[in-house]
Amino acid sequence: MEGIKVYDEPTTFENCKVLSPGYQVRWILDLDRDSIDIGLEAATGTQNYMAFGWAKPDASFDFMMGADVVVAGFTEEALPFADDYYITTYGECMVKSGVSFIRYRRKLSAVDNKYDLPVKYKENTTVIWALGLLSPPDTLRQYYLPQNHGGEESVNFGHLALNLSEHVNDCLGPMDAEDKVDQDLIIVDGNIPLVVTSAEARHYPNPPNPAKVLFINKKEAPVLRVERGVPVIFTIQAGHDVAFLLLLILLEAMPL
Secondary structure, three states: OOOOOOOOOOOOOOEEEEEEOOEEEEEEEEHHHOEEEEEEEEEEEOOEEEEEEEOOOOOOOOOOOOOEEEEEEEOOOOOEEEEEEEOOOOOOOOOOEEEEEEEEEEEOOOOOOOOOOOOOOOOOEEEEEEEEEEEOOOOOOOOOEEOOOOOOEOOOEEEEEEOOOOOOEOOOOOOOOOOOOOOOEEEOOOOOOEEEEEEEOOOOOOOOOOOEEEEEOOEEOOEEEOOOOOOOOEEEOOOOOOOOOOOOOOOOOOOO
């Protein structure tokens, strides 16, 4: 149709790398646009940040100094953000618990020759990552700023060599969090069937306020977290007097 532009945006990532037991990074290259889409996923509270970026090419130690890093997180209004940082010193930057996921895009080439590092996607490059607390804005500063991560290496922070052009996928499906607030969330495992039964509604508040609802693995009308491409097996033990409705909602945090 004339006057309408169609953009072919990938919805899935081709690669995934585990950074720590509770943190993983996904990515897909878009060479036509000289860019890379990156997804950060961590079993961490929404009050925490996720940091990921590239160390200076000539760094052999102290990888954070001079690094080009994105710090991503959520505001108090649950809105996602991803901010670009150039690390010059250690300490705080001056300018419900569960799984956090944020997707953003950056250029492969350096936009700012002083502060940006080019991403040499065909070579082994050193990437750094960290998890830590966010400082909310106040009267003196308008940004959410990352605090010093501290903690244990390989758990709260770390580095590794990564070649973006080499396919890798060592992530085993959606990430779970031990202390998630929403206990009505079920992480779907393709090897374990989901048992569907029906019973009297106890806490289900949404219209049309049915008298009976579905229970999956003994949880009333839960939210299922699934991964695209992973088959889901349902064992239906419910009667014919309750509807079996699946509503698929794709939630994805895009760059601001």
